[in-house]
Amino acid sequence: MKTLRTKAIVLRRTNYSEADRILQLLTPEGRRSVMAKGVRREKSKLAGGIELFAISDVVIGDGKGDLGILTSAQLIIFYRHILEDYDRLQFGYRAVKLVSKASDAVDEPEWFDLLAEVLAALDAITIPSELIETWFLLRYSALLGRELNLELDIDGAPLSAELKYRYDSGEEGLRPLLSGEITSDHIKLLRLIATRSLKVLVQIGGIGEILPECLRVAREHSALE
Numbered sequence: 001m002k003t004l005r006t007k008a009i010v011l012r013r014t015n016y017s018e019a020d021r022i023l024q025l026l027t028p029e030g031r032r033s034v035m036a037k038g039v040r041r042e043k044s045k046l047a048g049g050i051e052l053f054a055i056s057d058v059v060i061g062d063g064k065g066d067l068g069i070l071t072s073a074q075l076i077i078f079y080r081h082i083l084e085d086y087d088r089l090q091f092g093y094r095a096v097k098l099v100s101k102a103s104d105a106v107d108e109p110e111w112f113d114l115l116a117e118v119l120a121a122l123d124a125i126t127i128p129s130e131l132i133e134t135w136f137l138l139r140y141s142a143l144l145g146r147e148l149n150l151e152l153d154i155d156g157a158p159l160s161a162e163l164k165y166r167y168d169s170g171e172e173g174l175r176p177l178l179s180g181e182i183t184s185d186h187i188k189l190l191r192l193i194a195t196r197s198l199k200v201l202v203q204i205g206g207i208g209e210i211l212p213e214c215l216r217v218a219r220e221h222s223a224l225e
Helices: 080-084 086-105 110-123 129-143 184-195 211-221
Strands: 003-016 020-027 030-036 054-061 067-078 165-168 173-176
Touching: 003 030, 003 067, 003 086, 003 110, 020 054, 020 086, 020 110, 030 054, 030 086, 054 110, 080 086, 080 110, 086 110, 086 129, 110 129, 129 184, 129 211, 165 211, 184 211
Parallel strands: 030 067
Antiparallel strands: 003 020, 003 054, 020 030, 054 067, 165 173
16 A cells, blocks of 8 residues: 655544544645544544644555545644643634635645744744734735735835835735835835744844734735734
């Protein structure tokens, strides 16, 4: 039987039959649907390796059609600290749900890297949740082909440090406006968030006052509010 050994993040678990589960897994090779036979039995060796908010080492064998068979599953890392903070937990569920839906439509290997970095960041309580969400939403939009333009405004003119802007949801970009809330400082931070890892971003100081507006722009652009 042909097998694939890979890392995986569990997106969804659905009970099937008396003791089985169908799992939706996110891997560096893309999304996989697998059957975990007997996993709901008390002495199942698979049960401990298919936790949510974790990265696992799995072996997937051929099954019927697109449904593989999970033959082995072991936890590599379990992000248990996410469970200790309600807000981080809720965003964790939200990120998993969004990636699950998006990867079902656009099956790109990059989804695994995105979700893995978000889970690791949520587990580190020193990283502000607003920064994590802004980072995630900008990349989420970009992977769906809707990258926020942080070089040109909606009229095609270069963004200027002398002007203020407001996000225009209809045009999906920044509109120059005298009463706009988005300044050059916001744009600089958004550019950094869009191009740097969270490990790098967490070292930047003095962003607390402008981060909430950056998050609002990311939420509006991702069309989640």
